[in-house]
Amino acid sequence: MKTIGKRGRFFALVARVLLLMVFFLVWEYMAAKKFVDPIMTGRPSGIARFFWNEFFVTGNLVAQLGWTLLAVSGAFILASVLGLFVGMTFVTNPFLDAMLNPIFTALNAMPRIALAPLFLLWFGLGISSKIAIGASLTFFIVFYSTLAGGRSVSQDHIVLARTLGASGTQMFRMFTLPSAVPVIFNGLKLGLMFSLFGVVGGELLASENGLGQTLALLAAAFNTDGVFATIFVLSLVGVAFTSVMNTLENHLLRWR
Amino acid sequence: MMSAQVETRGAVTLTDRLADAAPAAVEVCNFNVRFSAEVLAVQDASLMVRPGEFVSIVGPSGCGKTTLLNHAAGLLPAEVCSGIFKVNGRQPREGSHDVAYMLARDALCPWRTALGNAELGAEIRGVAAAERRALARDLLAQVGLAGFEDAYPKALSQGMRQRVALARTFCLDSPLLLMDEPFGALDAQTKLQLEDVLLSLWEKTRRTVLFVTHDLSEAVCMSDRVIVMTARPGRILADVRIDLERPRSARSLQKDPRFHELCGELWAKLEEGMTT
Numbered sequence: 409m410k411t412i413g414k415r416g417r418f419f420a421l422v423a424r425v426l427l428l429m430v431f432f433l434v435w436e437y438m439a440a441k442k443f444v445d446p447i448m449t450g451r452p453s454g455i456a457r458f459f460w461n462e463f464f465v466t467g468n469l470v471a472q473l474g475w476t477l478l479a480v481s482g483a484f485i486l487a488s489v490l491g492l493f494v495g496m497t498f499v500t501n502p503f504l505d506a507m508l509n510p511i512f513t514a515l516n517a518m519p520r521i522a523l524a525p526l527f528l529l530w531f532g533l534g535i536s537s538k539i540a541i542g543a544s545l546t547f548f549i550v551f552y553s554t555l556a557g558g559r560s561v562s563q564d565h566i567v568l569a570r571t572l573g574a575s576g577t578q579m580f581r582m583f584t585l586p587s588a589v590p591v592i593f594n595g596l597k598l599g600l601m602f603s604l605f606g607v608v609g610g611e612l613l614a615s616e617n618g619l620g621q622t623l624a625l626l627a628a629a630f631n632t633d634g635v636f637a638t639i640f641v642l643s644l645v646g647v648a649f650t651s652v653m654n655t656l657e658n659h660l661l662r663w664r
Numbered sequence: 665m666m667s668a669q670v671e672t673r674g675a676v677t678l679t680d681r682l683a684d685a686a687p688a689a690v691e692v693c694n695f696n697v698r699f700s701a702e703v704l705a706v707q708d709a710s711l712m713v714r715p716g717e718f719v720s721i722v723g724p725s726g727c728g729k730t731t732l733l734n735h736a737a738g739l740l741p742a743e744v745c746s747g748i749f750k751v752n753g754r755q756p757r758e759g760s761h762d763v764a765y766m767l768a769r770d771a772l773c774p775w776r777t778a779l780g781n782a783e784l785g786a787e788i789r790g791v792a793a794a795e796r797r798a799l800a801r802d803l804l805a806q807v808g809l810a811g812f813e814d815a816y817p818k819a820l821s822q823g824m825r826q827r828v829a830l831a832r833t834f835c836l837d838s839p840l841l842l843m844d845e846p847f848g849a850l851d852a853q854t855k856l857q858l859e860d861v862l863l864s865l866w867e868k869t870r871r872t873v874l875f876v877t878h879d880l881s882e883a884v885c886m887s888d889r890v891i892v893m894t895a896r897p898g899r900i901l902a903d904v905r906i907d908l909e910r911p912r913s914a915r916s917l918q919k920d921p922r923f924h925e926l927c928g929e930l931w932a933k934l935e936e937g938m939t940t
Binding site: 562564565567568569570571572573574578582583586589662663664 | 764767773774775787788816817818842
């Protein structure tokens with residue numbers, strides 16, 4: 409594979425910024441001259457103005473972001489803890505695995521976002537229904553990666569542990585769990601994105617708060633600039649999640 | 665065929681006599697392992713190993729060498745075995761502190777540093793942290809890895825990884841070491857180096873070693889005795905005493921005529937075992 413040096417990476421950055429500038433300038437020009445309908449496409453200047461006002465002046469976007477982040481954290485933590493726990497229980501208890509795995513497979517095969525209306529009915533318009541939707545998506549991802557990870561312990565390690573007289577707890581703590589961490593971590597990374605996806609999806613359907621609800625209101629009012637600004641905030645959240653998880657992974661899995 | 669059996673019995677009576685002085689570290693008598701109706705892995709094996717003896721087991725692939733080690737480590741289910749097999753006068757038991765097992769592959773934990781891997785066995789067997797860490801550090805230095813304590817296995821070469829595995833094995837206080845082709849995957853040069861590392865570690869404490877290998881010159885250069893097994897079903901064909909002087913060095917032995925003579929002798933036995 410060809411690689412580029414430090415200079416190459418710098419020029420790639422400059423070229424990227426230039427490309428984006430050209431893209432936004434063309435967009436702005438086309439919208440200003442009505443070559444495209446601004447109600448459909450918005451205008452970069454309008455998007456920036458909306459973002460500035462709602463984020464830094466009124467703080468409305470920040471407040472809605474707070475609600476969404478709260479729901480995502482709730483969904484992610486709840487689903488991860490449950491997914492890890494149930495996954496590891498299945499790894500250490502083959503009978504439970506044999507009995508329940510088909511049921512879990514069937515549940516996972518359901519398009520769970522279709523359950524969203526049911527969750528809204530059960531848990532209301534508040535944050536609980538959003539946590540339920542996000543968690544229902546994340547749980548299975550974390551669960552299945554835990555199951556796969558928990559089974560990835562090497563045969564050599566099992567023989568070594570047996571000859572050393574490792575107890576069940578030692579086996580789990582010193583071999584099974586560390587072997588599983590890389591696979592589990594991939595599941596957690598994906599699971600966090602799916603929590604965000606589920607929560608915003610739920611907010612779009614029906615909600616009292618959150619960026620998804622903001623999005624629904626702005627779209628209904630044909631405020632396209634506002635819709636784009638909100639999507640921009642959501643993608644920032646996604647980027648932030650990814651970078652936090654990557655940093656954590658590089659630290660936890662520095663042995664790889 | 666006939667002569668082989670006579671020889672086997674002869675060897676047992678000789679070791680029997682030696683065993684009178686000290687209790688046997690490993691005592692095997694008319695021992696069989698049958699995995700299924702068709703698969704008889706070990707047939708009528710008898711063997712005495714005195715404490716402090718370095719005994720190698722050689723034989724064609726699939727002859728039950730590893731099966732013997734696995735049983736000594738208590739890894740075989742009781743129902744496949746018959747006959748007598750005792751380690752330190754006791755039935756082999758899985759996880760027994762009497763034995764330390766070194767596998768053909770290093771089996772290092774990639775998430776642990778060299779030091780963490782070297783102390784792993786002692787940690788599982790409940791040795792206090794400060795004590796086992798000091799011992800592991802000392803052993804890493806003895807296997808030539810001083811300065812690599814904090815390196816993760818991914819940064820170590822195959823030879824270095826096997827050195828860590830040696831340190832992990834010697835970090836245990838077990839009187840019997842079981843080694844299953846520990847240097848089988850190494851290139852010739854690295855292998856000679858590691859054989860010398862193992863010899864020097866062993867010289868210090870002179871623990872009993874059961875060493876499985878398919879490399880005859882390795883068996884000769886390490887051992888006090890070499891047990892030759894036949895192809896499946898594995899029977900003990902010969903028990904050859906290696907009268908080379910100790911302390912030995914694998915590298916300087918390469919020039920010793922007596923060493924090559926013994927290797928030749930073993931080759932003849934082994935070939936006999938493959939045809940019977």
